[in-house]
Amino acid sequence: MSDLKTTPRSPWKTAILAGMASYLDAAALVTSGIAIGGYYAAPLQLSAGTIGSLLGLQTLAFAAGALFGGRLGDRFGRRTIFTFSLMLYAVGVLLLLVAAGPALLYAGVVATGLAIGADLPVSLALANEEAPEGKKGTMVVFSGMLWLAGIVAVLGLSSFMGVQGILGGRILFAHLLVVAVLVLLLRLTLRESAEWAAARRAAQARTTADSEAIEFSRVRDLFRAPTLYALIATGLYYATWNLGANTLGQFGTYLWTSLAKGEVAQYSQLTLIGLPVGFLAGLVFMRVVDRPARHAWFAFGTALIVIAWALPALLGPGKFTLVAVMLVSGLGNSFAGESIYKVWSQELFPTLLRATAGGVTMAFTRGVAGLAALGTPAFALGHTRLFFGLLLGFTVVAAVVGMVWVPRLPKATHQPEEPADPSGAPEAETTGKAAL
Template sequence: MSALAPPPGRTWKVAVLAGMASYLDAGALVTSGIVLGGSYAEVLSLDAGTVGVLLGVQTLVFALGALCGGRLGDLFGRRRVFTLSLLLYAAGTVLLLLASPVWLLHVGVVAVGLAIGADLAASLALVNEESPDGHKGKMVILSNVLWIGGIVAAQGLSAVVGSWGLVGGRIMFAHLLVVAVVVLVLRFTLRESAEWVAARRAVEAPGDAEAVHFSRVGQLFRAPVVFPVVALGAYYATWNLGASTLGSFGTFLWTDLTGGGVAEYSRLSLLGLPIGFLAGLVFMRVVDRPTRRAWFAGGSTLILVAWALPALFGADRFTLIAVLLLSGLGNAFCGEGMYKVWSQELVPTLLRTTASGLTTAFARVVAALAAFGTPTLAQANPALLFWLLLTSTAVACAIGLFWVPRLPKARELEPVPDDGTAERSSPA
């Protein structure tokens, strides 16, 4: 069957069950923000400082989880890591659901942050390695669609139970727990990545003619692997500055710079989600085709225009709504989705999740550091803030358009390992 034939049903099963890491990631971040800053704050007497520490710690331990989980995924297998990480995620949500005493919240956010960081790198690698040629990008992009689904589910549930206080908060965390347990049970039906198994066997049999040449962590910092690692880290970090600013401080910018209300901004944010969801489905159809670069260029242009409007004309209701909607559409064709695809295409098998964890952690730490000064800069000189975000986005676009396409693919650096059972190497 040709590479353009539909992928087998098993490929979709792997992609959905592994890609649910993105659903649980988005669901945890949105739910934590809503519940800890709202439903729990009043009942448990959480002050602004405590809420900030809880959410900040969750972001930082996400980076730590990505680093550790990424390396463990290359050493011990994708399946083992995403199984253990989901167990940790479930345990963390139980603690957040209980909520009292307050110290349980601190342990809970650490557990959930570590879990989602570790799960994402291993899950994406399994999706890529178990998908047939011609469909790998599509299956990886599916995780971005599921990520939007996690946001919609959390915000939709909040609209119903968000005003129920402690009970409402517990229901929102219970939603994450139920989904995590169901996904965990279903993940036990998945096998280990055949490509990873073959690569480990090759490393253990150095006399094999198909021996894997890239497996040691030090090779990440030497040619030729260092070039895609630096490109991926630089792209994700520079693009993510804009995305994380909008995600973390969108409400603050709206209320502080335009005088709008919180509920008003929440409704506007919901308008962009269906646009991003539908655009993601469109991109799934083209990401494995030669036209991908044109779609990437188009999406990047939309984001540049989005940030250029408040930089050139000032931050008002029109320009901030434009940022919200244009970036929501543009990000479907570039940004995190393309970073995920490239992180699978450019790095050899036994360094793949290590590199993904490293670059993800780097981008999240850069965003966390930038966040410390964002509110102050927004109030003192909003034009400078938007010019900086426009500049970082332009750097990301240049990396994606002119550097990444020149990098060799992983299969050009070494043959894709095959143990003779990897039917995912060609469509069935």
């Protein structure tokens, strides 16, 4: 046990294994959309309503998992929560792999949704806390690269494996199961976050000294200034941006086949075209995210996302506009969207509320997306122009929040290992540094 305190930490190893939560999140989202909405639909006789309810329920389960998993990660540590959550993920994927009817599909989407929801805020916090100063944003954005890698892997399998029908869906879920088990085994070699452990000791020491001290570790402290404003801003930004991204992720195949009369494999192949560009753009953002130039790149990405969603809203959802919205928004998301949200969710909240806050905003975002997903197939077919017009409107709201409000929010300071003031005065206040 004594060796644990002297063993060198590897920030990149931690970033990779923690960031695989993003890989598994994106891969589960896209796999469910392709397998349930495409490969499983006809053999299992799944109606549009059943497809919508399955994918929507998965997103709602993610919301519940993030809400409770984030808080448990702040209370009991990062390592414990992301270990158990990945076990549940593997079980859920196995259910989806062997499903022969809606019952196991419902059980599988709930299990995978709960698991990845609990895993993501805790894993992001660990990657941020184990990164050296000046590289924290880089490590967090790297998780976005793994999110992209998850999409590439699934679309690559779907495009080139040459298998149709229910077997195609089973192969995609088998890929998730293999990756989840491998990541679980490797994560067992990781240690607990040193920053979390230090902050926990400091909070306990201050509580002992003064039971009335404000620790910024209790849930109620999340709903007081300045953390409340950060919670509202990041939650609103992520939720409004994610409505468009979630629609493409879960229902892109369905919209392509239903509105543009295309084929599943063709859609996957076209989507793959923009992913190398997105990957290179992500590498660029990793280099600038911890520098002042970040704001200019974020503005550029935001503009691309708005333009992308304006195309189907104004011109209608044909093959050209649906491909364009995938490619243009995909490039923009390298500098905005989920990438920047993840950075903000680490910078704006103190250590012992970081995963809790991330869990709350993720829960809110996925809850909104899950409710929207329940009616997406029917609404997209019955009110097509209004559907894309609303997605454009939400994208504009996200742009305003991200460009105007978030830059005015102060960053949270790091919590010290020991309380600086023996009287128990609060340490986790905020500095005057802006988020962008």
